[in-house]
Amino acid sequence: MPRRNHKPRIFTCIHGTTPICKKGFTTMSGMARHVSNAHQPAQNHYGPPQCNPSWSPTPHIHNEPPLNNTGMQGAYTRYHPILDGTPCDPDGNDLPFGTAPPNYTPPELTSDNWDPFSTRVEFEVADFLYRRNQMPGTHIDDLLDLWAASLRDGDEPPFANHNDLYSTIDAIRRGGKPWSSFAVQYSGNIPDEEPPPWMVADYEVWYCDPRAVIRNQLANLDFVGEIDVAPLQEFGANGERVWSNFMSRNWSWNQADIISEDPQTHGGVFVPIILGSDKTTVSVATGQNEYYPLYASVGNVHNNVRRGHRNTVSIIGFLSIPKTDRQYADDPTFRKFRRQLFHSSLETILEPFCAGMTVPEITRFPDGHLRRAIFGLGPYIADYPEQVLLGCIVQGWCARCTAHRDNLDGEGGQRSHAHTRLLMESLDHQTLWREYGVVGDVMPFTSSFPRADIHELLAPDLLHQLIKGTFKDHLVTWVGEYLVSTHGEAHAAAIMADIDRRIAAVPAFPGLRRFPQGRGFKQWTGDDSKALMKVYLPAISGHVPQPMVQALRAFLDFCYLVRRNIITEATLGEIDDALARFHLHRQVFEQAGVRLDGISLPRQHSMVHYRELIEMFGAPNGLCSSITESKHIKAVKEPWRRSSHFEALGQMLVTNQRLDKLAAARVDFMARGMLNGSCLAPHLNLVAPIPPPPAPVILLDTDDEAVNGPRVEAAVSLAKTRARKYPSSAHDLGKHIDQPQFLDHIRRFLYDQLNPDSALSGADLDINDCPPFEGRISVFHSAVATYYAPSDHSGNGGMHRQRIRSVPRWRKGPARRNCAFLEKDPLQEGVLGLHVVQVLLFFSFIYRQVVYPCALVEWFIHPEDCTGPCEDTGMWIVEPEYDENGCRATAVVHIDCMVRGAHLIPVYGDQFLPRAFNYTDSLTSFHSYYISKYADHHMNEIAF
Incomplete structure (x- = not known):
């Protein structure tokens, strides 16, 4: 019989109040052990208790809270003592502690005013047709015609046609900032005869005011309880540091220390702007239609909000993609122009933040309070090719450190703008390129902004560096190459076929993507790689040497540790151990002849920087490029599909603007309690009382x-x-x-x-x-x-x-x-x-x-x-x-x-x-x- 004879315990059943006993098992409080061992973020999201009722140019002094809301005895949170997010009035004067947020709702925005819609039905119909269903205009007209035909004389559908619906959405006064553009042209020496086409072309860059977008994010009522207004340091029950959301990280605290050297900033809120960019293709079949979106998010919101795609990542620009024919594709002048175009475009788009990086701006926050915001450029989310472009370095080098490309895991110092300028003043371009991996004719755009250095701000990228890079492109490929070199192509094919059968034989599990044909598919996605990571290790065990399995295990341990939402000092020690084991066991690929030239790869080298990046920026899952990759779908690909595909960008901009307006309107109506219950409920009440709702059915x-x-x-x-x-x-x-x-x-x-x-x-x-x-x-x-x-x-x-x-x-x-x-x-x-x-x-x-x-x-x-x-x-x-x-x-x-x-x-x-x-x-x-x-x-x- 089962060997599970433990002493029974009495407890209260969660399905009722009758005491029952379960022989041999602990209570649900025992399960909470598995949950609460991890440090939980503090629930006081608006800074520490404040004892200084009015602002002054002297540092604020705060009472340290002895215990935060983590539920961990002895755990506490320490907030920045100066940049503490003190609420203020419209003139910037501090409000006394405990002052309620001002009533800033305009008189016309009452709980029964649906402006610019007439009724809730109009809003719900517009939101359903335009955002949820994405119905084409002609289909909207057909639906409204059928609606009108079904009504009695004198009644009308909510909209006359699709143009009426669109104009109503355009009239929403919240969200959806207008788009502008500027053109860039090559200004160097142009040959008199037959100049290259790229030299005389105009490159148009579209953008919306990023400052207004960020202010809208900061005021979003949907973020109440999910935003930090002060840098903080979290500590576990034993006093060890805990890293989770962005504002709990060393970088934001250090930035606050620098900002607070100016007395005018005391009591303000540091608002880091997280950026991200990446090219995306919307249609291969119709001619490789590429777009280059630029995204922005505030670092104050919590990681789960940013990962949950709740309007925390906004598109603020479409960068230009200069192209030329094969004759000039490798022309150094053209490549230099592409880099200059990229950095000058970013500098121009982000210029509205400059004033607010030194002088506080009065800004509204989700709790309704006004605060003095000080902006700053934060981490930049980018894959490796984008990091090369951002850091103005040579392909194959690290954008964060100066380690030589032939031995990236060797010694190397931190790159910086100051170091790059010193090299430029001392060395010629050839030496910079060859010995330091520096592109000597362009400085990164961050050199034009206060307190910003792109080499410091490059965020860790779980998706491209670890999942798609190291795992899929390197380790999985190397295992296949090992099998071929050891067993020959025929027997290796038989072994890989069995590995595929093992992968296909994995039992079903909630959330697990199955591979009925193994891993033999041509187009890999990030989700494919994530799913394969979950089942790959048991599939190769027994077919490859023990050190190879251990190398894969160490790498997977590293991935899962750095992916945690809450990382403690103990977790950092485990990360160091997993990385050391990976570096030790991956030598088997060199010994087996798979990597005869050694292993000096930028994506694998990035793992060396993860501990430092976690201490600087917190849990990497809040900065992964998977966030911007998923944003491509809503901000680029779906709007493109809704366009006529001819000069589509302008139509895509309008679509994004309308979607932003609908999202802002929904948040506003929900905050005023106007979307509670079913849209049909008020009409049913006119006929008969609504019976109590039945017990919910989980389907x-x-x-x-x-x-x-x-x-x-x-x-x-x-x-x-x-x-x-x-x-x-x-x-x-x-x-x-x-x-x-x-x-x-x-x-x-x-x-x-x-x-x-x-x-x-x-x-x-x-x-x-x-x-x-x-x-x-x-x-x-x-x-x-x-x-x-x-x-x-x-x-x-x-x-x-x-x-x-x-x-x-x-x-x-x-x-x-x-x-x-x-x-x-x-x-x-x-x-x-x-x-x-x-x-x-x-x-x-x-x-x-x-x-x-x-x-x-x-x-x-x-x-x-x-x-x-x-x-x-x-x-x-x-x-x-x-x-x-x-x-x-x-x-x-x-x-x-x-x-x-x-x-x-x-x-x-x-x-x-x-x-x-x-x-x-x-x-x-x-x-x-x-x-x-x-x-x-x-x-x-x-x-x-």
Whole structure:
């Protein structure tokens, strides 16, 4: 029988107030251990308590809060003592502490004024047709004509036609700043006869006022509680530093120290502007239509908001892309002009910030208060080619340090504008290029702005440096090259085909992208690479040497550690250890002849700078280029598809402007309480009272999704919809699911619940000593786990929801029985504190007026000789548990002991999989399984 005989504990069931007991499992408070061990950001988002009621040119003195709202005893947050975000009046005078925000709503913007719309219906229709459905103008006309034809005489549809709808959106007074342009032309020496076309062309750059865009972001009511107005330093319970959101980082604190040297800035708010740019192609089929968007975001908003695409990243410009024919493509003069055009365009677009970088500007914030904002250029999000262009360096060199391109991981100092100018004054262009990797004829645009140096501001890029660069382009490719060089092309092809079959055989898991044909696809996306990282390590284990597996493991550990939303000093130590192991084990690729010229690659070298960048800019997941990549879809690709494709940029600008206006209007209407409830509800009230809403039915399109806050304690609950066509008695249901001991399992479960102080568990008793049960049973096909997972795709408050399924037929195919973690021992860390089970059935019943939501599970246990995780993969191994009769060990457990889903991947060994093997058989066909530590970041944190 299962070896899980722990002393039972009494606790309050989360499904009611009746005390119950679960034999052998801890309470939900035990699960909170897995959540609250990570430091949580402070909830006081508007700076520390202020004891100086009025502004003066002397430093403010604040009372240090002894404890923040992290829930960690002894944890605290220290705010910057001078640039503390003190609210002020319109004249810039400090307000007394505790002063309520001024009523700044214009009289015409009352709770019943939909201006420029007449009613809520008009706004909802415009928002649905233009933003959500993206309906073409001709289709809008057809719909409105049908609408008009269906109405009675005298009634009219909300809009006459699509032009009426567009003009109404254009009349919205919030958001959507107008676009302007300027033209740039080559001003150097132009040949008298047949000059190159690029020399005489005009290059148009479109932009909107970035200062107005940032001020709109700062005033966005949607960011209440999600924005910091002062640099801060967070400390854990043991006094160690914690890095999370951008303003908790050393760089913003140091910038505040520099700014506060000017007494006029005291009490102000430092507002760092995060920038990002990257070319994107909207259509290959119609001639490589490329655009070069420039994005901006305020660093004060929290990482989860920026990652959640809640209007925190705005497009502020479209840069020009100079092109020429092949004759001049490598012309040094043309390449110099391209660099000059890029940097001069950025300098011109960002010029409106210059005045506010030294003199505070009165700016409104989401809480309604006015504050004195001091702007500054913050990190720049860019992939490596863009970093080369931004840093004015030579391809193959590092844009942050001076390490030589032939030995990037060797010694090198920090690049800076001052160092570059000194080199330019001392050396010729050839020496600069060859010995220092410096382009000697252009200075970066940041040299024209106060306190800005692009070499310092280049942000870490998880997507291109680690996921698509080091993992996909390097390590996966090198494994294939090793197999070919070692086994020959024919046998290597057979091994890689088996690796593909192993990848395809991975059991289904919520949020996991499957590869039915393995990894053999031509067009890789960032999501493809992320998904492959989760399953690649077990697939190659047994086919490649041990050090190669360990190199991949060390790299994946590094990726998952730096991707965490909250990083402590202990995490930094783990990052250093993972990087050292990666550098040690990756030598196998040199020894195997895959990298005969050594490993000196900019994307891998970037890992050396991650610790410093985390200390400067905090958790890298808030600055990854995946944020701007996803913005391409809404700001560039979708507007392009909605255009006529002829001179499309102007149409795209108008589309972006209208979308911004609709988004701003929605935030404003929501803040005034005008969008509460259904749009139809007021009309139904005119006819008959609306009955109470039924209990919500959970019908998710996906098994894995973000959930908007508030942040709550993690919990697992059964689906709201009961499954049909199941017997209601335990005896008949046991026969139906081929579990003849099902009724006995329920009786043993009830004994444990009713006798929490018993020295024996129900599993050890004669069945006749257990309570009889004749109640009715309701069956469910899934349960939903909701938990705090800010490192994964999460909603407001960092909440995430995952569906755990146990269904006899999945999408007209075989059964799908997900695995899950159960609570085991709250005093043990990681996997040792958890059980691993496969869920055979979710069900509930009532016994003595108490509802018991339960699951019938099969147990997995660690092998008897297991003393730790696998030496190569770093993953714990489990195997199915069997009883004395040689049958799978099963039991009924309370749903409250379930933590979340677990992902098991077979230990394939060195054997080849059959060609016809189906992934639906994976959980029943192998002797042992890895507990995947890379299924998602939350699992990586709680289980390892």
